[in-house]
Amino acid sequence: MIVPSTRSPEELAAEARAFLAEKAGPDTDPAAPTGTWLAPGRVNLIGDHVDYAYGVCLPYATTMATAVAARKRSDGLLRMLSQAPNGELLDASVALAELDEAVNAPDATPGILPDWRGYIAGTVHALGAGGMDIAVVSDVPLGSGLSSSAALECAVGVAARDLYELGTSDEELIAATMRAENFYVGANTGGLDQNAVVRGRAGHALALDFLGNTHEQVPCAMEGYQLLIADSHVEHSHATGEYSSRRGLIDAAAAALSCSFREEDIVERAVEWAAENPADALGNEPEVVRRRVRHVHSETARTIEAVEALKAGDVERFGRLMNDSHASLRDDYEIVPDALEAAVQAALQAGAVGARITGGGFGGSTIALCPDDRVDEVAAAIESATRSGGFPVPTIYATSAQDGARRV
Numbered sequence: 001m002i003v004p005s006t007r008s009p010e011e012l013a014a015e016a017r018a019f020l021a022e023k024a025g026p027d028t029d030p031a032a033p034t035g036t037w038l039a040p041g042r043v044n045l046i047g048d049h050v051d052y053a054y055g056v057c058l059p060y061a062t063t064m065a066t067a068v069a070a071r072k073r074s075d076g077l078l079r080m081l082s083q084a085p086n087g088e089l090l091d092a093s094v095a096l097a098e099l100d101e102a103v104n105a106p107d108a109t110p111g112i113l114p115d116w117r118g119y120i121a122g123t124v125h126a127l128g129a130g131g132m133d134i135a136v137v138s139d140v141p142l143g144s145g146l147s148s149s150a151a152l153e154c155a156v157g158v159a160a161r162d163l164y165e166l167g168t169s170d171e172e173l174i175a176a177t178m179r180a181e182n183f184y185v186g187a188n189t190g191g192l193d194q195n196a197v198v199r200g201r202a203g204h205a206l207a208l209d210f211l212g213n214t215h216e217q218v219p220c221a222m223e224g225y226q227l228l229i230a231d232s233h234v235e236h237s238h239a240t241g242e243y244s245s246r247r248g249l250i251d252a253a254a255a256a257l258s259c260s261f262r263e264e265d266i267v268e269r270a271v272e273w274a275a276e277n278p279a280d281a282l283g284n285e286p287e288v289v290r291r292r293v294r295h296v297h298s299e300t301a302r303t304i305e306a307v308e309a310l311k312a313g314d315v316e317r318f319g320r321l322m323n324d325s326h327a328s329l330r331d332d333y334e335i336v337p338d339a340l341e342a343a344v345q346a347a348l349q350a351g352a353v354g355a356r357i358t359g360g361g362f363g364g365s366t367i368a369l370c371p372d373d374r375v376d377e378v379a380a381a382i383e384s385a386t387r388s389g390g391f392p393v394p395t396i397y398a399t400s401a402q403d404g405a406r407r408v
């Protein structure tokens, strides 16, 4: 079954406001003006694991979103409250002065506040804003590859920017939210998510080119087709392990070869480098390096072609490129667990024109681009294939491209 609809921006904002009012402590000023802000999650249509490798990605902002209600405090404290979609109620306070100390310590290393608080407090602190009460309500599932982390950072970021009248540009906001994730939380992710969440525009996908740091809004109507997202409930965390190991190798190769991974001979050069410098290649065998670099190289080429296909309204070609991307992430980058493979194959057999894992992988979500008259069959096929494979049954959402982070 497809989730009929998630809460509207207005509903989320109203709930965040009520949550803030309900939980306000005696030390907060009830007269302080309260505002509400919203940031969507994002889905990446194609171009995964290339944002940190000078590549091209094609995300859009989703209907699932995160709202915050917030107001200023004069005591330099951040009070953070969250009703996460998993039902957890979170409540914490952090003094900005303590963050100052931790960040400016001579031995400061990434991971100053390595949990949910770091996304919020890191954003506020990186922007140079002051104390705030912040109440968060969200429909973006956590750790599902739909970027609940960037939705949280960017909702908080636009709130801090407005409340403290910081005059921060979108560019600076993206940099601050990335710093929250990379430095305060210590998750070594690229800039895809924050760009998509801040720059999202209804009816458009965002072509992001990390070589020239440029972006382009590409109309994304896809008349006659519907995008389904299947949250596998196979959990991943970007703050740990495997994601960093893939990225670590690519960062090392980029530094050693001073390349953009678009060079025709880059795969062979990387294999040679790894054979001659096994320690620099972080212990990856040359044949593993071949596959990893081949993914990065081919994924950017495919995404550039997919942008052309989208502009030309060629949905069938777009779908084939999605399928090729999935195969590359599975066979070369090796980030596709069996549960997500089952969902992708089921979607294709039931008539999707393209299906793939999306996001950082090792769990998270798959997407399927379906002709309107195949949507229900595709959803049913995903559920039945995962159930009979003994995997968790995904939650399936229908989504379309929405506006990015903003005041509501």
Ligand code: ADP
Pocket: 066, 082, 083, 084, 085, 090, 115, 116, 117, 119, 136, 137, 138, 141, 142, 143, 144, 145, 146, 147, 148, 149, 150, 152, 187, 236, 237, 238, 239, 359
């Ligand atoms: P993704 O961004 O794909 O959902 P990440 O691992 O990057 O996965 O980020 C998930 C983490 O972000 C959660 O474990 C939690 O710490 C934090 N987070 C995201 N949204 C919320 C929220 N609404 N409330 C509290 N924490 C959140």
Ligand code: MG
Pocket: 147, 148, 149, 150, 193, 238
């Ligand atoms: Mg994330």
